[in-house]
Amino acid sequence: MRPPETSTNMKHARRAFTLIELLVVIAVISLLVSIILPSLSRAKGLAKTVVCAANAKGIGTAMYIYAEEFNERYPLASNVGNWGEYVAGVTPSIYSWMEQLFPYVEVKKLYVCPEKPNGSEYSYFLGTRAAWIDSMKYPDGPFFNPVIRSRIKYTSAYVLLGCTGRDFKGTYDDCDKDDYTQDCTGFPVHDKKVQTILFPDNHVKSYPGYVEGEMTFQYNKMVPWEEE
Numbered sequence: 001m002r003p004p005e006t007s008t009n010m011k012h013a014r015r016a017f018t019l020i021e022l023l024v025v026i027a028v029i030s031l032l033v034s035i036i037l038p039s040l041s042r043a044k045g046l047a048k049t050v051v052c053a054a055n056a057k058g059i060g061t062a063m064y065i066y067a068e069e070f071n072e073r074y075p076l077a078s079n080v081g082n083w084g085e086y087v088a089g090v091t092p093s094i095y096s097w098m099e100q101l102f103p104y105v106e107v108k109k110l111y112v113c114p115e116k117p118n119g120s121e122y123s124y125f126l127g128t129r130a131a132w133i134d135s136m137k138y139p140d141g142p143f144f145n146p147v148i149r150s151r152i153k154y155t156s157a158y159v160l161l162g163c164t165g166r167d168f169k170g171t172y173d174d175c176d177k178d179d180y181t182q183d184c185t186g187f188p189v190h191d192k193k194v195q196t197i198l199f200p201d202n203h204v205k206s207y208p209g210y211v212e213g214e215m216t217f218q219y220n221k222m223v224p225w226e227e228e
């Protein structure tokens with residue numbers, strides 16, 4: 001006849017989990033974590049890239065409307081400046097390109113890439129090199145000028161805007177970033193490999209920097225950012 005189950009017997013039954021089994025379970029869990037964590041962080045990174053591209057497209061739409069209203073001119077970038085202040089060293093006084101554009105953007109968050117790449121609250125530069133190069137032929141040039149949309153020949157290649165890892169943090173939390181005299185490409189942000197670039201036809205793509213044949217900084221020719 002089977003002896004009645006005592007509390008000692010039950011204790012034995014619960015101790016079925018041996019040390020080796022426990023170690024195996026721990027090993028399996030750590031393996032799973034090591035598999036899942038990187039893909040989680042990859043997914044997070046991808047989500048940030050998608051938000052950045054959406055931001056750039058939103059700003060691009062605002063710039064399209066702005067150019068419609070201002071006789072083909074995009075906002076004028078001129079120097080560094082804090083939000084709410086005139087940009088430094090320019091006469092007549094103007095606000096940053098981000099503020100000129102703001103009535104059409106309406107959401108300030110659009111100016112911030114989720115990676116917050118350059119120590120600044122604002123992440124995007126305005127592609128202004130064509131206007132700067134063009135102004136060199138003026139007797140008193142070169143000077144700050146707006147890019148004129150109708151003069152852009154390669155609307156799917158002109159670098160109009162981008163998120164940049166170039167460090168702008170200084171005296172100013174610059175909301176007037178431009179590439180008149182600073183090449184803002186080649187400072188990758190996302191995964192430290194690529195940055196978001198927006199073109200006048202409002203398409204957006206990730207690039208590690210300048211890519212020959214796909215990008216230009218001039219009105220009439222396909223060229224890299226040139227020295228003066």
Ligand SMILES: [Zn+2]
Nearest residue numbers: 052113163189
């Ligand atoms: Zn970005």
